[in-house]
Amino acid sequence: MSAFRRDYITKPIFRWARQVLPSLSETEREAIEAGDVWWDAALFTGNPDWEELLAFPHAILSQEEEAFLDGPVEELCHMVNDWQINWELLDLPPEVWDFLKAHKFFAMIIPKQYGGLGFSAYAHSEVIRKLSTRSICTAVTAMVPNSLGPGELLHQFGTKAQQDYWLPRLAAAKEIPCFGLTSPEAGSDAASMIDSGVVCRGTWEGREVLGIKLNWHKRYITLGPIATVLGLAFKLHDPDHLIGDKDDIGITVALVPTNLPGVEIGRRHLPAFNSFQNGPTWGRDVFIPIDNVIGGVAQVGKGWKMLMSALAAGRGISLPSLSAAGAAFAAHTTGAYARIRQQFHVPIGKFEAIQERLGRMAATAYLIDAARRLTCAAIDNGHKPAVITAIMKEQATERLRVVTNDAMDVHGGKAIQEGPLNYLGSGYRAVPIGITVEGANIVTRSLIQFGQGAIRCHPYLLKEITALEDPDRGQGLAQFDKAFWGHVGHSIANAFRALVRTWTGGEFAPAPDAGDVRGYYKALGRYASAFALAVDMALLSLGGGLKRQEMVSARFGDILSELYLLSAVLKRWQDEGRQFADRPLVEWCMEAGFATIETRLDEILRNFPVRPVAWMLRFFVLPFGVRRHGPSDRLTQTCAELLLEPSLTRDRLTVDIFRGHGDDGLSRLDRAFEHAVATQLLHDRLRKAHVHDIDKARQQGLINDAEAALLRAEAEAVAAAVAVDDFPAQELSPRRALGDVLSQAINRPRAAE
Numbered sequence: 001m002s003a004f005r006r007d008y009i010t011k012p013i014f015r016w017a018r019q020v021l022p023s024l025s026e027t028e029r030e031a032i033e034a035g036d037v038w039w040d041a042a043l044f045t046g047n048p049d050w051e052e053l054l055a056f057p058h059a060i061l062s063q064e065e066e067a068f069l070d071g072p073v074e075e076l077c078h079m080v081n082d083w084q085i086n087w088e089l090l091d092l093p094p095e096v097w098d099f100l101k102a103h104k105f106f107a108m109i110i111p112k113q114y115g116g117l118g119f120s121a122y123a124h125s126e127v128i129r130k131l132s133t134r135s136i137c138t139a140v141t142a143m144v145p146n147s148l149g150p151g152e153l154l155h156q157f158g159t160k161a162q163q164d165y166w167l168p169r170l171a172a173a174k175e176i177p178c179f180g181l182t183s184p185e186a187g188s189d190a191a192s193m194i195d196s197g198v199v200c201r202g203t204w205e206g207r208e209v210l211g212i213k214l215n216w217h218k219r220y221i222t223l224g225p226i227a228t229v230l231g232l233a234f235k236l237h238d239p240d241h242l243i244g245d246k247d248d249i250g251i252t253v254a255l256v257p258t259n260l261p262g263v264e265i266g267r268r269h270l271p272a273f274n275s276f277q278n279g280p281t282w283g284r285d286v287f288i289p290i291d292n293v294i295g296g297v298a299q300v301g302k303g304w305k306m307l308m309s310a311l312a313a314g315r316g317i318s319l320p321s322l323s324a325a326g327a328a329f330a331a332h333t334t335g336a337y338a339r340i341r342q343q344f345h346v347p348i349g350k351f352e353a354i355q356e357r358l359g360r361m362a363a364t365a366y367l368i369d370a371a372r373r374l375t376c377a378a379i380d381n382g383h384k385p386a387v388i389t390a391i392m393k394e395q396a397t398e399r400l401r402v403v404t405n406d407a408m409d410v411h412g413g414k415a416i417q418e419g420p421l422n423y424l425g426s427g428y429r430a431v432p433i434g435i436t437v438e439g440a441n442i443v444t445r446s447l448i449q450f451g452q453g454a455i456r457c458h459p460y461l462l463k464e465i466t467a468l469e470d471p472d473r474g475q476g477l478a479q480f481d482k483a484f485w486g487h488v489g490h491s492i493a494n495a496f497r498a499l500v501r502t503w504t505g506g507e508f509a510p511a512p513d514a515g516d517v518r519g520y521y522k523a524l525g526r527y528a529s530a531f532a533l534a535v536d537m538a539l540l541s542l543g544g545g546l547k548r549q550e551m552v553s554a555r556f557g558d559i560l561s562e563l564y565l566l567s568a569v570l571k572r573w574q575d576e577g578r579q580f581a582d583r584p585l586v587e588w589c590m591e592a593g594f595a596t597i598e599t600r601l602d603e604i605l606r607n608f609p610v611r612p613v614a615w616m617l618r619f620f621v622l623p624f625g626v627r628r629h630g631p632s633d634r635l636t637q638t639c640a641e642l643l644l645e646p647s648l649t650r651d652r653l654t655v656d657i658f659r660g661h662g663d664d665g666l667s668r669l670d671r672a673f674e675h676a677v678a679t680q681l682l683h684d685r686l687r688k689a690h691v692h693d694i695d696k697a698r699q700q701g702l703i704n705d706a707e708a709a710l711l712r713a714e715a716e717a718v719a720a721a722v723a724v725d726d727f728p729a730q731e732l733s734p735r736r737a738l739g740d741v742l743s744q745a746i747n748r749p750r751a752a753e
């Protein structure tokens with residue numbers, strides 16, 4: 001029977017599938033094979049096992065990691081001042097550089113045996129998170145050597161000799177690393193770079209050795225202007241066949257000491273007025289020994305795979321941590337500001353339109369941090385979930401953009417006027433940087449999350465594609481036969497599941513014993529099966545064309561993202577002991593997420609090019625159209641109130657964010673908030689009597705002397721918190737204008753030379 005099935009049924013399908021299923025370029029295959037799959041694959045089955053998720057160990061810190069956060073990280077936060085860094089020094093102060101090096105902030109991911117801190121992903125993330133709430137520039141500076149770059153690549157792929165030499169030097173900050181992939185012609189399509197290396201013989205430390213002559217022009221390189229060692233990605237050629245029989249070997253990564261003749265570094269970009277070190281670098285006929293290729297000759301041509309593999313985990317830490325910090329900070333400050341700032345004799349946080357923003361901010365802060373913790377836990381448990389980390393990078397930074405805008409809008413002029421008292425300005429300017437780096441969000445959303453995710457996470461698709469590409473057609477056919485019929489069974493099961501769950505509102509979907517949020521698991525189970533069925537139908541009807549339908553792909557990516565993020569919310573709720581007071585935040589996230597999922601499904605169906613498939617699919621997954629419309633106004637208001645009052649929920653949302661230093665803007669705000677809370681009853685009394693003046697209230701006997709003093713102290717604290725900076729006119733005069741200061745600090749723009 002199986003031979004009959006293979007030869008008479010599968011074979012014609014095999015031939016047809018070779019035409020329609022997406023084929024993979026080498027770089028795509030390397031990207032897809034990088035890392036692994038985890039909860040994303042469970043979601044793709046259409047029937048995720050919730051018990052498995054809930055049993056997954058949650059992220060925790062060791063005592064040593066906690067001590068680092070309470071010690072050096074806290075101390076560093078007190079040392080830095082973003083205003084001074086961004087507008088006065090255009091760099092970190094020398095003592096901050098020394099502190100970063102001495103306390104091994106650049107060596108969080110380097111194992112202890114090489115002198116590094118050997119921190120978990122979660123600890124690394126917590127450090128970045130806390131630093132980000134004080135100084136984005138400091139956080140980015142600490143972040144970069146710990147993300148994709150020489151440290152990570154040497155650790156994963158370096159030879160023993162390379163690890164023994166370089167890792168202790170990096171750990172001790174005797175070397176400052178940077179990583180050069182992006183060039184003017186090759187941004188998102190980094191694999192199209194024209195930076196080149198040619199295998200040749202040359203002189204190295206007085207001896208003739210086999211090596212590589214490099215020519216490059218990279219740009220946007222963080223830490224580039226001050227790096228002592230550049231991890232360089234280039235295309236390697238071997239025209240004289242000195243290391244093999246191929247002319248073009250492919251993308252290769254090597255370490256280039258920046259003091260070599262021909263290396264040009266030092267010029268700086270100015271990324272959205274955040275003054276971390278970032279700039280271009282050039283190399284002209286720079287010779288390095290072949291031993292400087294990371295991993296040695298065995299790894300030539302494998303650079304893309306190495307980069308994708310390193311990115312698979314790293315992308316889930318740096319920017320999600322920065323985003324979680326930004327969202328928590330925005331929620332904390334905006335809640336406090338909305339409480340202390342009165343207009344029309346009412347705290348602005350009491351206006352519904354402000355509450356609309358506050359509610360979203362509170363729930364978003366809860367969600368991003370839930371997903372950050374879950375992702376770190378996965379990495380710490382040995383996973384390198386490439387699709388999940390792409391989801392995290394894109395979703396966390398996009399949501400940060402929304403809540404940062406909310407924070408700016410609620411603060412009004414207070415957040416717009418720049419100066420040392422402005423605690424939101426540099427975060428606002430940094431948002432587009434997070435959106436752009438480590439895979440610009442548009443391309444991540446529309447190509448990577450779903451495009452690569454579908455192939456990577458689908459239980460059968462990659463097996464089918466691999467079988468179709470097998471040059472041995474007999475073996476390919478046998479493999480395809482197995483995968484294809486497995487796929488058919490999976491699709492039928494999913495179609496049935498999706499139909500039943502859709503038409504019963506998820507009633508029969510499995511759910512763990514999770515108290516009164518059980519229904520959310522059922523709803524997620526319903527959407528997961530709808531997603532899995534829709535994916536199969538899209539692949540079947542659009543095949544390789546799906547990859548070009550970026551709008552459809554992006555919407556599938558959004559659904560997968562929501563499924564992951566909402567899973568993380570439920571996991572957080574469970575891990576934190578089902579805190580009843582946080583329940584509105586969980587509910588808000590769920591309602592908003594379900595509305596997005598249904599809307600995206602609806603958009604997919606409306607725009608699906610093969611109409612009969614769309615009609616059929618609608619019957620299975622969304623027969624009554626979009627039924628979930630997001631959180632109710634009442635729920636949003638409840639979430640908003642959580643930011644306007646001190647509470648354990650507010651503390652949990654903003655745990656471990658830096659709380660200000662001396663008389664800075666944040667300290668002023670927190671002080672005013674405490675005063676406002678303490679005087680609330682007095683304000684209520686005055687409001688009832690329609691008296692808004694303290695003296696008048698005292699004269700009328702509405703308050704006693706002590707109460708009047710409390711109200712005066714509050715008014716003073718609020719005035720200090722609401723104050724913005726102003727400068728002597730001559731300091732902002734054209735002579736002292738920023739361009740002047742910058743051109744002295746950074747040299748003339750190259751274009752003007």
Ligand SMILES: Cc1cc2nc3c(=O)[nH]c(=O)nc-3n(C[C@H](O)[C@H](O)[C@H](O)COP(=O)(O)OP(=O)(O)OC[C@H]3O[C@@H](n4cnc5c(N)ncnc54)[C@H](O)[C@@H]3O)c2cc1C
Pocket residue numbers: 178179180181182186187188189219220221222223271278433436437438439440441442443444446447550
């Ligand atoms: C401040 C900063 C620091 C950086 N640090 C480093 C570093 O240290 N090392 C390093 O190597 N690089 C670094 N980069 C580069 C960064 O990681 C991005 O890869 C790079 O900026 C993207 O290229 P681009 O800006 O030229 O955008 P482009 O590639 O020109 O893209 C422009 C837009 O087109 C979209 N797009 C591109 N292709 C597609 C497609 N197929 N479908 C849909 N949309 C598409 C992108 O999403 C983007 O929105 C840095 C960049 C910045 C801004």
